[in-house]
Amino acid sequence: MADMERLNKLSELVIGAAIEVHRHLGSGFLESTYERALSIELELRGIQHEVQKPVALEYKGRSIGDGKVDLLVEGILVVELKAVKDLADAHKTQVLAYLKATEHKLGMLINFHSPLLKDGVKRVVLDTARD
Numbered sequence: 001m002a003d004m005e006r007l008n009k010l011s012e013l014v015i016g017a018a019i020e021v022h023r024h025l026g027s028g029f030l031e032s033t034y035e036r037a038l039s040i041e042l043e044l045r046g047i048q049h050e051v052q053k054p055v056a057l058e059y060k061g062r063s064i065g066d067g068k069v070d071l072l073v074e075g076i077l078v079v080e081l082k083a084v085k086d087l088a089d090a091h092k093t094q095v096l097a098y099l100k101a102t103e104h105k106l107g108m109l110i111n112f113h114s115p116l117l118k119d120g121v122k123r124v125v126l127d128t129a130r131d
Contacts, residue, residue, distance in 0.1 A: 003076075007106040010047075010077045015121055017041040018110050022117040031083040034112040035070055038081065042073070049073045055101045069098050078107035082120075087111050092124055099126040 021037045035051060042049050053072040057064050071079035080095050087109055095107040107124040114120030 003105065006074075007077060010073055011106065011108055011123065013045065013047055014042070014071075014073055014077065014079060014108060014110075015118075017045055017047070018112075018121070019117050022112055025112075027083070027113045027115065029083060029112070031070075031081050031112070034083060034110075035081050038071065038110075042071075047073060048075070049079075050075075055098055057101055067098060067101065069102070072102075076104055076106075078102060078104050080107065080109050082109060082111040083113045084111060085113060087120070087122060092122065095124040096126060099124065 018038055018041075021034060021041050025034070025037060039049065039051050050072045051070070053069045055067040055069055057067050069078050070081045073079055078095060078098050080091065080098070082091060084091075091109055095109055099105070099107050105126050107126075109122040109124060110117070111120030111122075
């Protein structure tokens with residue numbers, strides 16, 4: 001399966017799992033609650049993932065510490081979770097930064113505060129030609 005095709009399929013699976021979590025919990029909880037619930041749902045669906053995956057950050061080839069990705073799915077899909085009234089440009093910028101640091105192509109922002117979860121899901125693609 002081509003990389004982008006695999007990423008698209010994974011993103012659909014993650015969205016399905018997130019919708020199930022949102023259906024059961026609704027909005028109003030902390031981000032960490034949704035992170036734990038989504039991790040359980042992904043596990044129940046047999047989807048490999050890592051929670052709070054450390055990401056090495058570098059400046060001019062030197063380590064400057066670690067960031068943490070909320071979820072790294074199948075080793076290739078970066079997922080950042082939020083529980084905020086509205087997603088801001090800074091949230092997209094955060095995902096882009098993690099994509100650059102990990103050299104992955106696709107990330108997702110999922111905002112569990114949205115009344116309809118589909119309205120709180122944003123795909124973020126790293127455009128290596130521009131970024």
